[in-house]
Amino acid sequence: MMVRGRAVRMTLAAMAAASMIVPLAACGSADAGKTTVDGKPIVKILVVQGTPQLPVKDMQWAKDLEKESGAKIEWKTVLDSAWSQQKNASIAANDIADLNIRAYRPEDAAQNPEAFEDFLADLDKLPNVKAFFDAKPTAKKYVDVDGKMYTLPSDRGKAFAASGQHMLINKQWLDKLGLDVPITWDELTQVFEAFKTQDPNGNGKADEIPMNLAPLPAESLGGWSNPFLFLNSTGIVTHYNSGPSQQGYYVKDGKVGNVMQTDQFRQVLDYLASLKKAGLVPSDWVTASSDVYRSRNKVGGSAAQVGAIFGWDQSGFGNIGSELANQYISIPVPSAPGVSADETVWDASGISGANEFEDYHMSMSSKAANKEACLKIIDLLYSEKYSVQQMWGSFGTYLKQTGDHSYALTDAMKKAQDDQKVPALEDRLAGWIPDEVTAEGDRNADSISAVDKANDEQYRNIGGEKNYFPIYVRLTVDEQNTVTNNNTTILSTVLPLIAKMAQNGVDDASWNTLQSQLESLNLQQNIDIWQKAYDKVVK
Structure with missing residues (x-):
């Protein structure tokens, strides 16, 4: 018994000693990694x-x-x-x-x-x-x-302070064929037809791609270099560098809507389909990989294969100042049928910041x-x-x-x-x-400033924040979760149908199906949330 009692007393003493040591050890651990041996943080x-x-x-x-x-x-x-x-x-x-x-x-x-x-x-x-x-x-x-x-x-x-989106066209091809910069969709189509049939790159081959369209994204409606930039031709302002515009939300006269419910969206879908039908865009443009899309812009060395793209600037065709890149200029987006030049706008990513x-x-x-x-x-x-x-x-x-x-x-x-x-x-x-x-010598800054000047008038046509989302329009955490969940369901449902219409055109049955899907998938709830957020910061 004596031995056991002594062992217990020793254990208690050891525990007491350990309890005194722990704070010192903890302090040392907390300091570890905070400073160097010579005291630098x-x-x-x-x-x-x-x-x-x-x-x-x-x-x-x-x-x-x-x-x-x-x-x-x-x-x-x-x-x-x-x-x-x-x-x-x-x-x-x-x-x-x-x-x-x-x-x-x-x-x-x-x-x-x-x-x-x-x-x-x-x-x-x-x-x-x-x-x-x-x-x-x-x-x-x-x-x-x-x-x-x-x-x-x-x-x-x-x-x-420029958009990351621009329409670029091969000026060398225009000059060779005696064509002016197109200012309407009809003129643009005529230019593309000439690009396709009149061998503007002079290599004797029918290898020209009049317009190389970026593939449609799988998880959003809009985005970088997206073909739905043609919405600006109809008077609807995109904002594709970032923000809700990428999911189709837009502002017109202070009222939030979604482009997928508009006649202008149907008009753009039909125009894209007409370009494919005429062979003026790659037949696989909707589903081609991004790598394939980008590589087409640089094929041919100094003998370009592509007539026009939506892109950042001429760097889409190679290093700024290269022989191929120098063939291209930026142009104002041509106006859609029934839309005047002073109603035609351009992507607001730049003017919003x-x-x-x-x-x-x-x-x-x-x-x-x-x-x-x-x-x-x-x-x-x-x-x-x-x-x-x-x-x-x-x-x-x-x-x-x-x-x-x-x-x-x-x-x-x-x-x-x-x-x-x-x-x-x-x-x-x-x-x-x-x-x-x-x-001096910042080629990126010089280039983006230069290409953006083509859209100056179309920026003035926008009319300010009543027609686009300022970058500081924000949702609360709960609102963001609701909108994101709704968008995931909406876009996973409707994007395949939209892709088909962009390739084949829009018939009444397909359009009505799209509208019914949008109405049943809480799109209006998202529109209401974005309207509330917009009204909160835009007075």
């Missing part, structure tokens, strides 16, 4: 990058940022293709880096608010971000969601170990000094400062871009390019 930054970009940790500006911030920065690069599969898992596991560039959207944070820092409470410590918002109030409205700001936007500069700004270029974990260091890094990133280097490459090798707010890209940077080994974040920057900044 450690900040982990996740960057979602594209395949043409070099890892950010190897960029000189990133090394300079680390030195100036006084922190030890641990960079982690994830490619877009991988991140799309990792994002939701990272949120579910609360495995969120201290800072995240182009990773989490406002909707992600709104559904998981406890995981992300609300930047509204930190703006006094972010003077460069405050200056950005003062200069660009639209950018602040874009990310201020119901009094919370879980993400910060980017601004790649005023040159990108959806091309200049993106709303998810910086987020911060609410559990960031070194909050003050994180905020200092963010503010440095949004300075002009680091914004321009994120956009165009590090000073010295890739970018030179030529004056106050003026810069020039070096030949080394242009070669890196052409070689698809870009030493910059470019449009993925977590920063702000102020309006007074100029960058």
